[in-house]
Amino acid sequence: MSTLEAVHVEPEGAPVPVRERLARAARHRVTSALAPAVLYLLVRETGLLVLRVMSERWDKDLTRVLTAWDGQWFLGIAEGGYANVDRGLVDAFSRRTDETPLAFFPGYPALVRWVDHLPGVTPVGAGFAVSLVSGLCCAYGLHRLGRRVFGGSRRAGLVLVVLFAASPMAVVLSMTYSEATFCALAAWSLVGVLERRWLLAGACCAAAGLVRPTAAALVLAVCAAAVVAAITRKDGVRPWVGGAIAPLGLLGYLGYAAVRTGRWNGWFAVQQEGWDSRFDGGAATWKFALLVLGDPRSVLELATVWFLVVAIALVVVGLRRGLEWPLVVYGVGVLAMDLGSNGLMNSKARLLLPAFTLLVPVALALARRRTSTAVAVLVGIAVFSAWFGAYAITAWQYAI
Secondary structure (H helix, E strand, C coil), X not given: CXXXXXXXXXXXXXXXXXXXXXHHHXXXXXXXXXXXXXXXXXXHHXXXXXXXXXXXXXXXXXXXXXXXXXXXXXXXXXXXXXXXXXXXCCCCCCCCCCCHHHHCCCHHHHHHHHHHCCCCCCXXXXXXXXXXXXXHHHHHHHHHHHHHCCCCCHHHHHHHHHHHHCCCCHHHHHCCCCHHHHHHHHHHHHHHHHCCCHHHHHHHHHHHCCCCCCHHHHHHHHHHHHHHHHHCCCCCCHHHHHHHHCCXXXXXXXXXXXXXXXXXXXXXXXXXXXXXXXXXXXXXXXXXXXXXXXXXXXXXXXXXXXXXXXXXXXXXXXXXXXXXXXXXXXXXXXXXXXXXXXXXHHHHHHHCCCCHHXXXXXXXXXXXXXXXXXXXXXXXXXXXXXXXXXXXXXXXXXXX
């Protein structure tokens, strides 16, 4: 042994430095396997703790705020189906017809109903359980996505999980809303695209189409990637099969709504009549943004406008960085649907949540920073998210 090597030999029985022990623990297989779940739960539990404090401050029941607005509709559909939803639930104009419940997609309520059949489980408990498990599945999908993108790594995947769990309106991931379930399916569908596992991509995309209309952006990304793969003669017949499966869920439910309403555009008509929601190319959003920036009326509205501006900037960053084009197509599709709708402006920050692919360049950049820097930034984002989400469903008096 040379003199240089001898310098680095620890005396027999010497204690292992704390930093080295922590590094070994972090590399352990169990730690690696649990890390996405632990980080996701840590961020979301922080949000719930702040929400509990805010709920007490505004004298609101915690369970009620976590099941409010759309959450009541989803639980009502889970309990009674579309035909037997509580008649007390109404649309944005305080009206109710037999067609009104069709505005809400069936995927999430169906999962809640299945869980509700378990012994000792209540509908509300089932709703929370589905959201929690969906969020954990999404965390692992995002972790995989962060590793598979160009320049990605395990660390980037973990950062992406934290950024998603700490998104401005990530509070809905803990509510009886369908966002967590949709995002989980979308994440794994995009993992299938990047890994050229076309059956996984198509099946998850089809399932997502039963959960939220945002699946239109996912269908576009998956089908476009499948067509490119098929044309370039990659992977044989599998891209064709995956691409054919991908739109079935979305088209199936839109077809069901058309039959139930007797109108070819049944779901769109229900949305417009009940919530005045339609695609106007962004005119209403532009008008809203100018109004709020010129005369800010609330924290939530002003923040919403800036969140939209940041999302547009992230699209540019993703393009400049060379983010995989299916991820860009999906993220731009979600953003375009959000910007182009004239629906409830207060919901626009929430509707950005599925555009998680726009966070990938941020995750990659933070993953290359010093650990202390990355942790400080992520903690700051998580704290802001916890406060903003709690504010949005307690202090803010309107629907989100």
